Amino acid sequence: MSASLLDAIRAALGTAPERDIIPGEFVRFGGRNKPMWLKLFSDGRAATFGDWRDGSSHLWTESGQPMSPAERAAARAWADQQRRQREAAQRAAWAKNAADLALRWSRARPLVPGDPVTLYLKRRLGVALWPLPATLRYVPDLPYFDDGQEVGRFPAMVAAITSPAGELVALHRTWVTRDGRKADVPGPVKKLSRTCGSLTGAGIALWSQPDDRGVIGVAEGIETAMAASYGGRMPVCAAYSAGALAAWQWPEGARRLVIWADHDPAGADAADRLRARAQRAGLAVLTKTPPEAGTDWCDHVHQRNTEQKERQA
16 A cells, blocks of 8 residues: 555544555554544555544545546445445444343432442542432442453442433443442443444433523533532533533523533543534533642532531531
8 A cells, every 4th residue: 555545544534554455455444443444446546535433535546636537436436335334234233232221221220328329429529419310320230341351240330321312322330339439440440331322412411401590511520510510509411521521412491501621631622612512502601620730520529528527527
């Protein structure tokens, strides 16, 4: 594969395959779930490539000259066929996952005071809150897998991730101990399940509707959203990640959005992107960031509650 093709791919997509490509071969690349693709045509003199996530596609020729109308039409037809096949495969995978996720969610238990999840949230926030949102549930012994191998079973907080239409599309799991601490696991203590629908605009609707003033808040994580709701006295949703925060879709009826941003570069960037979208849609937007760099609102509220208890002791 020529250096000029690799340069063209990197310029358009930011990355390129790291191995030689055989003419006529279709290749997926780009990391997790391999969202980028390349087709080098049989003569090795032309290629088409793109990114499944945004639907973009690009054409390249060895000579640098534009393809003929017939060549361009053939390349576009091939890319459209591949897109339709991928979309069909995605719909089939979502349908297969939907029943499993619905069953797992139905088997998760409602929270009760004193269970490992309520103890975990109390430790994280520095205060016991009740009632807790129905979008949070508890599994007593959820398996934890690392590199495909089950390494143990632990209590877990399970949260429903729903689409802007309110449909379950994934589960967010946080593994904890019986006394409400983060579980000692070899990898991330928080993981996303397989999905059964698009995650675009999705989130954890801890509180699904704006208040009577039309105010709704959003934060990156569950604990941060809980702290923001407690401290800000408003309904706050959780986006579950910085990327999801940037793409989060506010509910109908929202007139004012408060973004409870993490104080780090990823949090600031996500907040800026969401603010720009919301302002274009006509919402009034306020971004609130904790004063200490490297912290989130859960850290801030926990510290404040701890200091209050120490003064009262």
